[in-house]
Amino acid sequence: MFRAEIIGCGIGGACAALAMAKVGARVRVYETAARTAEVGGWVTLGPAASTALDQIGVGEKVRAAGFPVISVSTVDTLTGRTGSFARTEPGHRWSSTHIWRKDLLALLRESLEEADIPCDYGTRADPGERTSELLVGADGARSATRRMLGDTREPTYTGQTIRYGHCPVAVPGLPAHVLHFWSHPDGVAGYVGDERDGSFWFSRRNVASGATADPDLFLDALRATPVVQVLERSEVSAPIALYELEPEGNWHNADTVLIGDAAHAVSPAAGRGATSAIEDAVVLAKTLRSANSIAAALESYTEVRRPIAQATYRPGAAPKVSATDLRL
């Protein structure tokens, strides 16, 4: 039994707390935001995320709060070329899952309470003031824990900006639970729908650094798709610039380690950041259980996870994590 502190109760930090408690750690979590923080947007979690969430006892709840995404359908609007592939992966039981970010965070935080894991909300933790044997920096892409480990890099702009929209009604005529992509020379538009939860769409465009994106241009890409039927009734986000942080630098020392976006904030365009944070959490707990010391566990966690994080940066790469890698 060892004591651990986790900075950040986002997706990665909450999952790490549940996973580490499962392997016998006494965990305390610190979170700057309020317990009930209203966060916008949604995430699509990959099949490996569901496997990992099952290991920490929340998979069923997450799948019930969200809906499955079973396949992807692509259209190149310039050439007319189409394609499709499954959002399942060999060895993983469940397909991808689409869920509101606020619902995912709420049920992870409820699970911490059920497991008697204390979380101090409304508290900005200082990684220099740790009091336990292990400190986990799950404090996101602008991590103070990463700076404490000597890595002063900041996330860089990806050259892409996005707008999201939601309408309570699904688009008539488009199959539910299929992620549709319409690519065009300046970016891509996308949509996934569900009878209960409605239409979720986005438009991502190349926008030069420092340039101001015309908010209307984002919607033009959707006007040429069936999503036009719900566009006027949708609640639409402002343009959001997308940032990334390459998975380099120190991820750990003898008693401090980074997980999730703090270590490797892949562009949201990859749709993998949350899945990676959940995988990190479970793999970290697994190495802590099997290694002889905390320092050895952190070394071994980094050896396993860094190549996977690096692979997500290669265009078209889809790093596969097996169900065995995620078994606690």
Ligand SMILES: Cc1cc2nc3c(=O)[nH]c(=O)nc-3n(C[C@H](O)[C@H](O)[C@H](O)COP(=O)(O)OP(=O)(O)OC[C@H]3O[C@@H](n4cnc5c(N)ncnc54)[C@H](O)[C@@H]3O)c2cc1C
């Ligand atoms: C627009 C957008 C769309 C995305 N879509 C997807 C998707 O479809 N699929 C997917 O897999 N990923 C997606 N991602 C990426 C995904 O959201 C992130 O990779 C994921 O949230 C990372 O989780 P995390 O817990 O590592 O970090 P975060 O979610 O950033 O959580 C960090 C937490 O730490 C807290 N914190 C920070 N500093 C301190 C401190 N000093 N003390 C206490 N608390 C602190 C913060 O308040 C925050 O709650 C998307 C990202 C964006 C921006």
